[in-house]
Amino acid sequence: MIGPWASASEIAAAVATGEVSAQEVINDSFARIEARNGEINAFTDVFRDRALAEAEAVDTARASGQPLGPLAGVPFAVKNLFDVEGMTTRAGSKINREREPATRDAALIRKLNTAGAILTGALNMGEYAYDFTGRNVHDGNCHNPHDLGRMTGGSSSGSGAATAAGLSPISLGSDTNGSIRVPSSLCGIFGLKPTYGRLSRAGTFPFVDSLDHLGPFARSTRDLALAYDAMQGHDPDDHACAVRGIEPTLSELDSGVRDLRIGIPGGWFGKLIGSEARTAIDRAASALQAVARVTAIALDGASEGRAAAYLITNAESSALHLDQLRDCPDDYDPETRDRFLAGALLPAAWIVRAQRVRRWWLEQMMANFAEIDLLLAPATPCPAPGIDQDTITLGGREVPTRPNLGVLAQPFSCIGLPIVTAPIFSPGELPIGVQLIAPPWREDLCLRAARYLEYEGVAVAHTPALH
C-alpha cells in the first residue's frame, strides 16, 4: 500500500517496478478521499470509473513491457474550471451547470495522462476564480487541512486542500492574481505559477484572459518539476501559449543557488506583512545567504502594478460575464456578484491607464532583473484567517479579506513572471509561504531556489496536525 504522503515520484517508481499496481494506488486514493473529503470539501467530483480504467491501462502497459511515463499511476485532480470529457465545467458557479458537458479533456489533463498520471476528480474553487478565500456558496466552503476552522485561500481552494491533506499528490489550479500562490501559502505546500504563456490553457473556463495562468501544486519540488515538465509545450489552441520548445527543469533541480543574486523587497511589502510572514522571509533569507548574494531592494512600483492588476481584472472579467449579469444576477455568489457588477461600470480611461501602468511596471521589474536573478517576497500577508473572517488587517488598516488576501501576489502575475511558492513553517504552526520570483521563462531558477530551501529543511510541506 502506498501511504497518503508518498510523493508522485515515489508512486511512479513503485508502479514502474511492480511494487504496487496502479489500480491499488487508485483504490487507496479513493478510500482516502472518501474518508477525509467530508470535512475538507476539496473534491466536488470523483471520477472512479474513468480513473480505474486509466489505472488498468497503466498496469496492462507495464505487464506487456511497454515503456511507462514519468508519472505512471500517479493520481492527480484538477480545479473544476478544467474541462473533463463528459462533465459540465462548473468553474465554481451555479450558472455554468446548465452548460453542455465538455467534449474533450483540457490540454493539461491530456498531457498528464500521456505521462501516465491518472485523473481522480475535480476540485472546489471560488466562483469563477474571483476569490482569495476558498469560500463558495454553491459547493460549500473548502476547509484548511491544518485547521478546519480556517480558510484554504483561493481561488484554487480544493487544489491546495487536496494536496495538503494527502488526497492528491499533484493537483492543478489556475492563477490570475494569486490563486495558486495564496492557497499554496495558507495550506503549506509548493505551487508553481509559470510564465504567462508557458502552459496551455486550452479547455479551461477563463477568468481574465490577459492574466490567466495554469500550474501545478505538490508537496515537494521534485513533484512540482515533474508535473511542470510533463505539461510544457506549445499549443495552438491557446492563443497566448508561447511558441517555445520544452525547457526541462527536473534535471537541473539540484543545481543550487550558489552565487545567485537574490533581492528582498522592502517598502510596500514590509508595511503590509505580519510577524509570521516576516519570520518566513527571514528564515528563507538566512538559508539562502549562506550560498547566494542576498540584498534588500526597493522594488518601486509594486503597489501601482497591483492597482493595475485589480482594475484590469475587474473590467475584463465583468465584460466576460455581462450578459449573465444582466440576465441572472441572483444566480451568482453574492461575494463575486457585486464585484462583477462594479467592474461593468468602470470608466474606460481607468482601464487604458491600467494597461499602460502594467507595461511601465514590467519595465521596472526588468530593470531590477539586470541586477538580481531572483526575488524573495512574502506570498500572503498572514497565515489562514478564520473561515468566516470578512476582514484582515493590512498595514494597520482593516480591509475586506476576499480582495486583499492576495495583495502581495497580484503585482507579479500582472506581468507574467514565473513564481514558486514555498512553504516556510514549523510543525504545529499555521502554514505560510514565500514567493520565489524569476525573470520571464526562468522557471528553472525559482524551482532550484525552492529545492535548495527544501534540501536545507527550511521549506517543508509538513503533514497537517489533524493527521
Added chain:
Amino acid sequence: MAERRDDLDVLIDAMSGVVNLSIDEEFRPGVRTYLAIARDMAAMLDTVTLADDELVLAPVYTPPERPE
C-alpha cells in the same frame, strides 16, 4: 438614516443605464464598495509618470527575454 448619495451613486445610475445593466437596490451597497476600491486604485495609477508618446492598449503580450 438614508445613505448619502455621492459620485459613485451618480456613476452607478448613469453607467448602469448606458450598459443596460440594472443594479438591484439590494446589490447597490456592495457595488458602491467595490467601485470605491476601484476609484482608489485608479487614483494610485495617476501617480505614475508615463511617457506622453507611448500607449499600450493590447491586453495580451509576450513577456520579453531577460536583458543581458
